[in-house]
Structures are given as C-alpha cells and as structure tokens.
Amino acid sequence: MNNDKLVSAKILVIDDDINMMDVLSVVLRRYGHIVKTYTEPLSAIEELRKNNYDILIVNYLMTPVKGDKIVEAVREFNKEIYIILMSIHKDLAPSIEVMQQLDIQAYYEKSNRFDNLIMLIQSGIKYIQQISKIKNMNSQLEHYLVDFAKILLQTVGAKDHYTEEHSRRVTLLADVFSKYLKLDEKQISDLQIAAAFHDIGKIGIPDNILLKTTRLTDDEYQVIKTHPVIAANIFSVSDIYKDIYPIMYYHHERYDGNGYPTGIKGKQIPLLARILSICDSFDAIVSKRTYKEGATIEFAISEIQRGSGTQFDPELAPKFIEMVENNMQYIEKIFTDF
Ligand SMILES: [Fe+2]
Numbered sequence: 001m002n003n004d005k006l007v008s009a010k011i012l013v014i015d016d017d018i019n020m021m022d023v024l025s026v027v028l029r030r031y032g033h034i035v036k037t038y039t040e041p042l043s044a045i046e047e048l049r050k051n052n053y054d055i056l057i058v059n060y061l062m063t064p065v066k067g068d069k070i071v072e073a074v075r076e077f078n079k080e081i082y083i084i085l086m087s088i089h090k091d092l093a094p095s096i097e098v099m100q101q102l103d104i105q106a107y108y109e110k111s112n113r114f115d116n117l118i119m120l121i122q123s124g125i126k127y128i129q130q131i132s133k134i135k136n137m138n139s140q141l142e143h144y145l146v147d148f149a150k151i152l153l154q155t156v157g158a159k160d161h162y163t164e165e166h167s168r169r170v171t172l173l174a175d176v177f178s179k180y181l182k183l184d185e186k187q188i189s190d191l192q193i194a195a196a197f198h199d200i201g202k203i204g205i206p207d208n209i210l211l212k213t214t215r216l217t218d219d220e221y222q223v224i225k226t227h228p229v230i231a232a233n234i235f236s237v238s239d240i241y242k243d244i245y246p247i248m249y250y251h252h253e254r255y256d257g258n259g260y261p262t263g264i265k266g267k268q269i270p271l272l273a274r275i276l277s278i279c280d281s282f283d284a285i286v287s288k289r290t291y292k293e294g295a296t297i298e299f300a301i302s303e304i305q306r307g308s309g310t311q312f313d314p315e316l317a318p319k320f321i322e323m324v325e326n327n328m329q330y331i332e333k334i335f336t337d338f
C-alpha cells in the first residue's frame, strides 16, 4: 500500500453484534475499504499480530472482554494502528483519560447513519498519511546526517590521516562491542556516530602539535587534551546530537576519576562514553604510529585487563575482552584492512 495515495483503508472490526457488523461491512466496502470482521476478540488480536491493518474499529461494551481491554492488548504489540472505539451511547464510553492512555484516536457513537464513521475513517487515513510522510522525512534526514558525517570524517582525514583511520576502526569496534552488549538500537546508533567523530576536536589543534612525531611537551599535551571539549562544542550546535556529544565529551574520562576534561568517575561517566573509552584505547594500543610500533591484540587485551577498575569500567572491560576473544578473526581483520 502506498500511503500517499491511500484513499481506502484496510480495516478490522471487532463487535459481538453480528447484525451491526454485517451492515457495517457492507457500508465500508461500498466506500472502497477492505474489511475483515471478528466477533471473537482473541482471534481478532491474533489476526492483528499476523497481518497489517490501517484501522481498528472496536466495540466498547462486549462480553466477556470489553473493548478497552482488547485495545490494551493490541497496543502492546502495535502502536501504529489507528483505533476507533464505538459504543451505543456516549455515556457508556470510557473516560477521555482512558482513551488517551490507550492511544485511541477516535470515538464513534453507534447509529443507523454511518456518515460520522466514514468521516472518522477519512481523518484516520489522513493521519496515517501524515505519519508515513514524517517517517519518510526522518529516514531522509538520517541519510543526510550519515552523508554529512562522511564529509566531516574526510575533512579530518585531509588534515590528519591517522585520526581518520583510527576513528573508522574505533567505530567498527564500538559497533561489534555494543551489539555484543545487546544495547538497544538507539544506543547502538548514537555510539556509532560518537565513535566516528570522537576525535573530531583534533581539527581545532594546531598542526605543529597534532602532527608532531616526537614526544609532546606537557604544555602541548594540555592543548591535545582540549579535543573532547572542541568535539562536544562542534556537535552541540544542533539538538539532533544532544545524546551524542556527551559521549564525545567524556571519552577520555577514567573510571577512577583521573581522566579529562572533567575528572568525573565511575558510573557518573555516561555508559556509552565508558564503552567508547575501551574501544578507543584498544585501537590506540594496537595501531601503529610514526613514533611507535603497533602492539599485538594479545598485548592490548592484557592492557585492557590491567586498566580494569582504574582506567576502565570493571564490568565492561572483561566483557570487551570476552568479545575480542570470541571474534578474533573479525578483530584482526579490522586492523589489517586499515
Ligand atoms: Fe580522543
């Protein structure tokens, strides 16, 4: 079904009044809608679970299960369907609060005339079209964000090739680790973006410090340490990134409170920043720099183990090691591909 052209809807009706249902389905079909009727709530719920419907019309006063209980069960697995609750008389309808709580969009008082119901269905169709447009816009926006992200990453790469490659590897590590930890979809995607740009603040570090191949002086190191703040400043310009820039801001904090820029410790450090910190350090140990050889994955594992409870979260560090050991081939590939 193309929602932009939706003029008829797929409707499921639940009512224990068979006569009413017969009339209703004739009327709705005359208006071009696809209708399926049920007198028995459980099989109706089962059908809604299996197949997609645009609109659910449900009678309120039924025995043994009332309409609001049916809606409650449906809302547990379907938040999107447009619901019209009907009743013989408005005095017998549930309160507005209950309707709002169950996200019932419309109420229809039964009568022999169906004009009102047809109008409610038409506004339901408009509602569905609007929701579908918003969803399309959101997914387009997400595509733009990903493209914008790639451009930014290339910009960093033009100045500092190491940071670009390091960020790519940290993103891959964060992706596999967040999935290993079974984080939810939003956390996984927030961490992805934060990992890709965690060092973007290095764009604001003078070249003579950022690209220096010999040991940094204390003063120079202080300048490098401003990069999480710069990154957070860049990403705080838009509300879209409000859950992301704190991850960047805190990615150099340590579990024992000896990190930077703020020195917060333990669980005060946001979870995703604690995860990113492990992935970031792991890559920094394994990867080769102009001033140091890359270490082996085994050595990096022992370093993460050593930092558990001091630099790293003592619950996350062993899980990270477990993840690396269970995905050794993939982890090795990350380091040979870049
Ligand atoms: Fe960093």
Ligand SMILES: [Fe+2]
Residues within 6 Å of the ligand: 166, 170, 198, 199, 280
């Ligand atoms: Fe980093």
